[in-house]
Amino acid sequence: MPHGSTEEVVAAFIAELRAVWAAASPTYAAVERHAEELRRRPAPHGRRIVPLPAATVNDLLTKPRRRLPRWEMTASLLTVLREILAERGEDPDRAGTLALWKARHEAALTAMDGLRGRGRGRGGPVGVASGAPDPEEQARERLAIEDAQRATLLKAAGSGKPQWWHPYRDVVPAGAAAYLSLEQSSHRLQIYEPGAIPDLLWTEEHARRAALWEDPGAPEELIARKVAFQLSRRRMLLRGEPARLWVLLDEAAVAPFGDRALWRAQTEHLLALAALPNVSLQLRRSEPDRALIGGPVRLLRFRETEFPDVICLRQDGNTLCPPESRVVQHYTALLKGQFFTAETPETSLQILSDLLKWRH
Known part of the structure; x- marks a missing residue:
């Protein structure tokens, strides 16, 4: 502004x-x-x-x-x-x-x-000597370098080089290769999906029903592979140096729904994940603001200082990871605002626990 x-x-x-x-x-x-x-x-x-x-x-x-x-x-x-x-x-x-x-x-x-x-005339900003570096030009150069680093990172992640998910390549969603490779190598993953529970947090039964809904006529063997693929992604949370997962959930996403057994199992699973020292959940009380963030957003950060942050967006069934720094900064700011206005992790877990007691 x-x-x-x-x-x-x-x-x-x-x-x-x-x-x-x-x-x-x-x-x-x-x-x-x-x-x-x-x-x-x-x-x-x-x-x-x-x-x-x-x-x-x-x-x-x-x-x-x-x-x-x-x-x-x-x-x-x-x-x-x-x-x-x-x-x-x-x-x-x-x-x-x-x-x-x-x-x-x-x-x-x-x-x-x-x-x-x-x-003050055409001599440039006051206090900047003739021939001195232009701060705005320097900022543009830094962004250009970061754009190039991010583009190189995304290209390497989406290359044909064997990745952890290759045994499941027949069930990997189209266009998700780069994201899946970066997800497992990330140091910190921040997620917000308006009105939904992110797939990384699904129970086995939730993953199975999602696969059946996506492909009702698929054979059981294929469904089982899709479920195994989804569950295998969680290893990033349990490895020797686990990734830090920070998830924002809309209150509507965790509200009780028709299948009470499935809802209870999923809610208990969220509480179990949040008990891990590297996982934090926060609830938003208000309805999802689809005009502000129109779809799932994931922010990935890496231990390596030469790797810039990556934003991945899920739109119309495709996973997009734009390399432009200004796009990354835009969505990073939006996520920051959403997390700052959400309930604290402690309050969020208490809300989930109270829901389970109330629906016992």
Whole structure:
């Protein structure tokens, strides 16, 4: 969203920081204490934590400002908030990654430079010397590099090289090869499917009925292979270094339906999965907003720093993984908004448990 003044740019950036603060819900004293503890640890990847006095952080978040906080201060505060979320058993990426926040910080600086340069002639933004790198051009170059990295990653994942799913290639959905390869190698998988329970969370019986509904006349042997294929995807959650799964479920998707035995088994299965330390479920109370997110969205992240995030969309029976960074950023922001407004994992599990008791 464009802003009319540098003060508005700063205010918008601080508002995003306050949203992360609200998600972590710490005290100022706790943040100051955590910062000091992190300062005594070996700096990860050379990142230095600066002191975060309670009064300074309070001023940062509550008082009007004309300048952006220094990146070192912003990064240190976000590192502490991520640490607090992790200690509470929540996904630290709810606060956003430092890479994402670095991009936001740079974008805000670029916007402020542009606003200061309005009406000052054709010499470019004030404070940028002739011949100095153009921040906007640098940002475009970074996005172009990321686009190329993502395109290469997707091409390699969809190549003919043998993958884990090849024994099931006769039942693998058309166009899903690249996604299936990346799914198993991902470090973190974030899922939202409007009004539905994602297939990665299905029980065996749920998977069987879905296969029968998709192909009513299929022989039992083929149905059994489709079920085995679906269940084999769960190994990513149980391996030595399991993937982190974060799922947003619409309340309508978990509401009791006609076949009570199937619903109960599926609900109990969701609770069992959520008991795993690497799985988190959150419920949305409202109806799915199909105008905002029109279909299933999956965000994949990888341990390898050279691999950019990948967004995969399920539309009209096809799995699409667009390589463009701006598309990835768009859907990442949409997912972030949905997760921030959903019930907490603890409340969500209590809702599911209460449903089982009520329908006992």
